[in-house]
Amino acid sequence: MVKELVTYPDERIIACTDVRDFKDESLPRLLQDMKDTMEANGLDALAAIQIAHPFNIVILKKDGEYLELINPRILKKEGMFDNKERTAYYPDIELTVPRYEKISLIYEDRNGQTHSKKIDDPWLSTTIQRKIDYLFGGTPLDKVNKEYREQVLEALAGKGLIPENLDVCPTFSRKDYITSFTDKILFVMGLSLLTPLFAKFFDWSRETISAIYTFDKIAFPLVLVLMVVYFFYAQYEARKYKQCSSCQIGNQIGIIVKRSIAAFAFALGAWLLVNPDSPLF
Amino acid sequence: MARVVVMGGGVSGHTAATFAKKWLGDEHEVVVVTPNANWNWIPSNIWVGVGQMKKEDVVFPLAPVYAKAGIDYRQAKAVSIHPKGKEGSDTPFITIEYTGQGKEGQTEEITYDYLINATGPKLNFDATPGLGDGNGGIGPNTVSVCTADHAVHANNELRKVFEKAKQGQKQKIVVGTGHGMCTCQGAAFEYVFNIEFEAQRAGVRDNVDIHWISNESFLGDFGIGGLHIKRGMYAASSKLFAESLYVERGVDWTIGAHVSKVEEGKLHYEQLDGTEGEMEFDFAMLIPPFAGVGLKAYGKDGSDITDTIFAPNGFLKVDADYTPKPYEEWKASDWPKTYQNPTYKNIFACGIAFAPPHLISKPMKSPKGTPINPTPPRTGMPSGIIGKNVAHSIVDLIKEGSNAKLHEASMAEMGAACVASAGKSLTNGLAAALTVYPVVPDFERFPGIGRDLDYTFGEIGLAGHWIKHILHHMFIYKAKLKPGWTLIPE
Numbered sequence: 001m002v003k004e005l006v007t008y009p010d011e012r013i014i015a016c017t018d019v020r021d022f023k024d025e026s027l028p029r030l031l032q033d034m035k036d037t038m039e040a041n042g043l044d045a046l047a048a049i050q051i052a053h054p055f056n057i058v059i060l061k062k063d064g065e066y067l068e069l070i071n072p073r074i075l076k077k078e079g080m081f082d083n084k085e086r087t088a089y090y091p092d093i094e095l096t097v098p099r100y101e102k103i104s105l106i107y108e109d110r111n112g113q114t115h116s117k118k119i120d121d122p123w124l125s126t127t128i129q130r131k132i133d134y135l136f137g138g139t140p141l142d143k144v145n146k147e148y149r150e151q152v153l154e155a156l157a158g159k160g161l162i163p164e165n166l167d168v169c170p171t172f173s174r175k176d177y178i179t180s181f182t183d184k185i186l187f188v189m190g191l192s193l194l195t196p197l198f199a200k201f202f203d204w205s206r207e208t209i210s211a212i213y214t215f216d217k218i219a220f221p222l223v224l225v226l227m228v229v230y231f232f233y234a235q236y237e238a239r240k241y242k243q244c245s246s247c248q249i250g251n252q253i254g255i256i257v258k259r260s261i262a263a264f265a266f267a268l269g270a271w272l273l274v275n276p277d278s279p280l281f
Numbered sequence: 282m283a284r285v286v287v288m289g290g291g292v293s294g295h296t297a298a299t300f301a302k303k304w305l306g307d308e309h310e311v312v313v314v315t316p317n318a319n320w321n322w323i324p325s326n327i328w329v330g331v332g333q334m335k336k337e338d339v340v341f342p343l344a345p346v347y348a349k350a351g352i353d354y355r356q357a358k359a360v361s362i363h364p365k366g367k368e369g370s371d372t373p374f375i376t377i378e379y380t381g382q383g384k385e386g387q388t389e390e391i392t393y394d395y396l397i398n399a400t401g402p403k404l405n406f407d408a409t410p411g412l413g414d415g416n417g418g419i420g421p422n423t424v425s426v427c428t429a430d431h432a433v434h435a436n437n438e439l440r441k442v443f444e445k446a447k448q449g450q451k452q453k454i455v456v457g458t459g460h461g462m463c464t465c466q467g468a469a470f471e472y473v474f475n476i477e478f479e480a481q482r483a484g485v486r487d488n489v490d491i492h493w494i495s496n497e498s499f500l501g502d503f504g505i506g507g508l509h510i511k512r513g514m515y516a517a518s519s520k521l522f523a524e525s526l527y528v529e530r531g532v533d534w535t536i537g538a539h540v541s542k543v544e545e546g547k548l549h550y551e552q553l554d555g556t557e558g559e560m561e562f563d564f565a566m567l568i569p570p571f572a573g574v575g576l577k578a579y580g581k582d583g584s585d586i587t588d589t590i591f592a593p594n595g596f597l598k599v600d601a602d603y604t605p606k607p608y609e610e611w612k613a614s615d616w617p618k619t620y621q622n623p624t625y626k627n628i629f630a631c632g633i634a635f636a637p638p639h640l641i642s643k644p645m646k647s648p649k650g651t652p653i654n655p656t657p658p659r660t661g662m663p664s665g666i667i668g669k670n671v672a673h674s675i676v677d678l679i680k681e682g683s684n685a686k687l688h689e690a691s692m693a694e695m696g697a698a699c700v701a702s703a704g705k706s707l708t709n710g711l712a713a714a715l716t717v718y719p720v721v722p723d724f725e726r727f728p729g730i731g732r733d734l735d736y737t738f739g740e741i742g743l744a745g746h747w748i749k750h751i752l753h754h755m756f757i758y759k760a761k762l763k764p765g766w767t768l769i770p771e
Contacts, residue, residue: 015730016518017731020724021609022609023609071643073499073536073537075536075552075554076552076556104554104556105554106498106537106554106645116553116554116555116648118554136499136518136520137521138518138521142525249744250742250747253744254743254744
């Protein structure tokens, strides 16, 4: 039976597992469905997940013959080069992906028997690598650098292909507004420590110095409050992203601790250097 | 007064002994028999192995800690178990041979009411020709980070390699598993990336070629068949995560490999496709396979009943289903829950010492029939949890009698967290923090992937390194039984 192809931005592409039960009657049926789908779409290779079946199966067609690779593993690789390739998952897009010219792999047949194969044909080798990318929770785009990946995703977005829910780390999140604002306050607090110097050169009045110290007195607790707000907002925001390094609670604590220590140091400095009633004067 | 004897003072044995003593109090006796004078926080050995920590940072003497806790500490190795006693006495006992406390070489019998086998593994270097010295120790061709002393030696050798690299000589470093049936890929993974990090720090990275060799059939297997990390509604594999890291850090790999022989500067291997190869190296850290420590068991008449208590690999039989089954029929319920020996109900095992029913990763063999697959890890968090549960069961048996309900801690119902270091630095260190639930995939409860994706996730970053560092101090604090130690989780 011809099945519908899973294409970008359908995220079902990243869910695969090894075939465990070779006696399962649905296995030969799935293999036939894959072949029917390949014929109907004129494809030379297909991974089972490309028709939404989450199993580690690849079928290749070369010179009219089908090769079924179940639970394949690439054991050896040789001769990396940049391969220009197309895949049904990213329609109408040519990708340049680092691939190996030659590979050796082991795989199982539909009866669970293990075989090994050395592939010297670059087309076959790169096609298998591309399909295996899908088997372990990824796509060929996971093999390219970030800049190139973003270019491709932009090109796909230009064709109207946009994921509904980008569930990965955002490049800029709203919590960054809080850290950015806090950093500016800290910068001014740091700058205020130069008050004795400026006061001496420009002969500032006690009132001016008092005003600057008032800013420091407000800024210190404000930074602490902002950090508390940051923590809770970051926690709320982190729930939106399941894969997000900057959302790790450790990173958030690091950001809070760093800024709180800076605020405390600047406040202490201000009490000693800016405070008109400083014990130093 | 009941006597609980714990054989082994590692993560699992120490946890079991200290909790048993805390819960039993002075009314009952807890004896720890371990050949080591020191307790070692093994996960930090990798930092000793790259010179970022000293041996003293990862070990502490056991005697004062056990003295404070009221635990009877014998620095000795267990030699045999006599579960039915001996002629003229039905009281079960073990025989020990002292390795310290001024009694070196002396033997003694210690009777027990309950026995916990937490001996950990024998580092079976001799399983691979050239990896061992022929006497059970590590050979001269490679290094190891399995013990603190091994790690100190590894760092000394590593520094020599870096020194040569500084002088412009190209050096080849190989890290991984030294046999087709190894576990602990995680430790080797941490070590290879810490070496890479140190090579960068030392400014010699360009002259150092770093290579990974392991028995995993795909990068990121880690002995647990890999793990899937939730991404949206779906799952991404640890293979992807691992491959990205290896490529990013310029570490090439050879997988599905059984190291069959090691010589000076060269190792031989066989791969899952049946091909054989050789690899030259200037420095190699290869994890050895684990085996049981070789304890013997005897009946009352002195007959050898080792096979009754121990599996052929030397690990203690517990309440697992050891019936041989094909891979597709493996079930989560095969895994032990109480860790009680089925024949002798007053013997338990915890940590690496219990015999697992089968592998976790997919079993694989080369065409020549050589098994090449990771064996199940029973270290870290699971071993601590199991140790505590076994102690709990024994305490209840002592206090409530033989009908007390045993506590359960199946690895198929247990989650685990792992923080794998990939470089030690306060400002630009790196570690991968992974949690997995359950450790042993349960394909009946979680069809397809076998794990609950809500509790299986991973991240890599600087924060992970900080957590790893904090955990180092926390677990050593806990093991020293300092105030509040029971509040720190396993």
